Amino acid sequence: TQLLEQSPQFLSIQEGENLTVYCNSSSVFSSLQWYRQEPGEGPVLLVTVVTGGEVKKLKRLTFQFGDARKDSSLHITAAQPGDTGLYLCAGALSSGTYKYIFGTGTRLKVLA
């Protein structure tokens, strides 16, 4: 059972455009992580959000955790070809858990 749905599944945009990726669930998470994965490699952590309503910025990337801690979004401003990759969200169902549920992934391609 997939608890985390990401949208869109695929996104192809021109360099300089803005985009938002969504990660939604009916479950409450104690924390939520965003990863980026490049072909032939494992996912690499971008950010962790812990508090409901929390907003974190990483250069041109803005991450938000929903107030109810059931959803999150990733917004990229002025996308660049280097942003191309698979973006994955992952949620922890409780603070003491060792288990993480991954989203279905959003494959982003930024065209020069």
Next chain:
Amino acid sequence: NAGVTQTPKFQVLKTGQSMTLQCAQDMNHNSMYWYRQDPGMGLRLIYYSASEGTTDKGEVPNGYNVSRLNKREFSLRLESAAPSQTSVYFCASIGRQGYSNQPQHFGDGTRLSIL
């Protein structure tokens, strides 16, 4: 800076064959994980080991077994491979027990095809 090392990187098996995927981390991490990644499915947890000496089932454990050999190594075994197990397998580790905001460190994956 090795981090998490997975071997082999690629493998082709025939249906019914067995094999073991190896994973080792050099970061002195307590918890280790095995995931499989299939198109449109994200990563699904197969098994995990919260600490040395313990293992637990994840979302999709059927057809797999694991061994936490020591703190560094966590192996995944397919006893009788099936075409449905064709996937990319990732091993990951986390440093601090019970802290869900810790990053998972991933290996580069094992690409497994079952014919």
